[in-house]
Amino acid sequence: MIDYVKSAFRNLQRKRVRTSLTIFGIAIGVSSVIIVGNISRCGTTALSTELESLGLSGLTISASQDAGSVSLNETDLNIIKRCDQVEQATPILVESTEVTARKIRTKAILWGIDTKANQIISIHLLYGRMFNNEDIRDGANVCLVDEAFSKSTYFRSNIIGKTVTILCGGAEENYKVIGIIKTGSGLLQNIIGNYIPTFVYVPYTTVQKASGKDYFDQIAVKIKSGGNVDRIGQAIVDKLDRNKCSTGAFVSNNLAKQKDSLTNMLDIITLILTAVGSISLFVASLSIMTVMLVSVNERTREIGIKKAIGAKRSSIMLEFMFEAVLISFIGCIFGLAAGYLISYAGANYFGMALNIRGDAVLPVLAFSILSGTIFGIYPAYKASNMKPVDALRQE
Template sequence: MREYVKCALRNLGRKKFRTILTISSIAIGVASVVLISTIGDVGKYAINEELSNLGIGSLSISVNKQRKDIKLKQSDLAAINSISQVESAIPIMMEYSSLSMRGLAANVAIWGIDAGANQIISISPSYGHLFTRSDIASGSNYCLVDANTAKGFYGRENIVGKQMRLLIGGSYEDFTVVGVVASGGNAMQNLIGEYLPMFVYVPYTTMQRLLGRSNFDQIAVKVQDSTIIDQTANDILRGLEVANRTKGGYNIENVARQKDKLNNLMNIVATILSAIAGISLVVAGLGIMTVMLVSVNERTREIGIKKSIGANRGIIMYEFLTEAFTISMIGSIMGTIVGVLLAVTGCVLFGIKMLLNLPMIGLTIIFAVVSGVIFGVYPSWVAANLRPVDALRYE
């Protein structure tokens, strides 16, 4: 086998430029598939992380938008917390508005949350502290900001004690930063930060006071046992409908199920894009066939000499198949390296965790090599079936 590979490399070296072009076509196809599959996996991981960090628990309860006569009230929150399967439930309010700090302004998503919200939503203080029960009870003008907001205005994360102005209820209010949290769409903001609002958290009682409201936008619920989450959702729905003497007025979303649907959609998109990129491997295989047919034509006399001194059809065919295998393998390795390097570079630039789908990379290499060998069968068969007399007479 070693001699066949040496012979293949020697023959491929005769036409270096042509060989480089053929190998490059394989490498481009493999790099495209590797890059697309890696982007799909990294994107799916990043989005799942963001869904966990944006402030939504296992179940999200809201009022049907068509029902203007129903509101989520404190009594509804108490009723939900009284259900045995519910571990905890918190009110959530949300409003898109403007933030002003140090003479600069930015779009902001203001989240009204309760004390202990970190038990359901993923917010953990990097500096300072979260809201206390007294903060909620008094409706104080305290706020939490995410790290991106802090760095956007001050160039550093620790801005505890700084003042900011938030537009709530038609007028600006002064707030004191009591904590900086590591949440709020960090990866997505790195990618398209200028289009996403910054995140600020305030006590929900403060938002109610400034907006002149006593209701909530949503209630986030954490269920004790995820295996009975659907049953718990039905119990909550029935309890709310009975307590408020209404029907069809509430929406309950299973966030975990929404994640699964999103993951399935992203898998389908990544598979389709990878299949499209895989077409380039087929085109590259056709290129291998063309190049090897030309090589057979150029080496007709050489083939005749080999046959005349004892080389049989199997040896000739195996020699040309080894050349096809060598071209495909070198191109696959180069393409894999290029694809991985591009993916790593992109993840480093955007600050996203790098993930490699090794089974997909392995399948891509196998497909590229097998397709290259298959497309090399016909030229090898042509070379193996040349008659020695005709080959020696060929000029």
């Protein structure tokens, strides 16, 4: 075995440029597959974290579009809180708006929440405080803004005590910043921040007062551990319908299931892109057959001499097979190294974590060795089947 490997190394060094170009082609194919896989994995992880940070991992109750005049109110909120398996429930009002600070106007999503919202929606407080009962009772003009907004307007994270102007209910009013929050990884804002609006949180009673609403847009519900989200959501909807003497007036949304559907769709896209990247690896593997066939033609007399002095067909075949596999293996190693170096550089640039996974490396390595074996079979078979007399006649 060792002799075959040494012989393969010696033979490949005869035509270094040709061998290097073949290895380079295989390395490009392998690295493309690795990079596509890593981009998808990081993107899926980041998107999942971001969606969870927006509360998209629980249950929401809202009025159906066909509900007519039926809406959610304080009575409905109390009914939901008393339901079995419900750990916490909080009202939510959402409005697309604009926020102005230091004459910089920014598109924003205004969330009206209460004091318990951070127990359901993942709101990580960096500075300041959350809303208290007095803020909710008085409908105070106070707000929480995200760190990205602070940095874009005041060029620092902590802007506690500053005043921002928020358009709410068709009128602009001044709000005091009492807290700075960081939602999720902030990755989406970093990559496509110009297209994703900033998030601003105010007491839900403040939104109601400014917009004249006496109802909620939706109610976010936190289910106790181990509870069946779909079943509990349906039970809540049925109880609300009975209370309103209505049918189908309310709907429950399992946001965790929607998030899973989105990540599954991303997995399918990843599979397609990986398949496209694998085509380049397959094409590069074809070059192994070309190189080996050329090598067989160049070494015809050598093969004839070896067979004339007693070399077996299996020995000749294994010699060429080892050369093909060695080209593929070296190209795969270089491709893996290049793919992960580029992936790590990209991950560090966007502030993401990336780990080497065996379930991604081993299939690529196995495919490369297998392709080297498959595409080396015909040249090796052709070399081993040469008759010594015919081979020695070749010039």
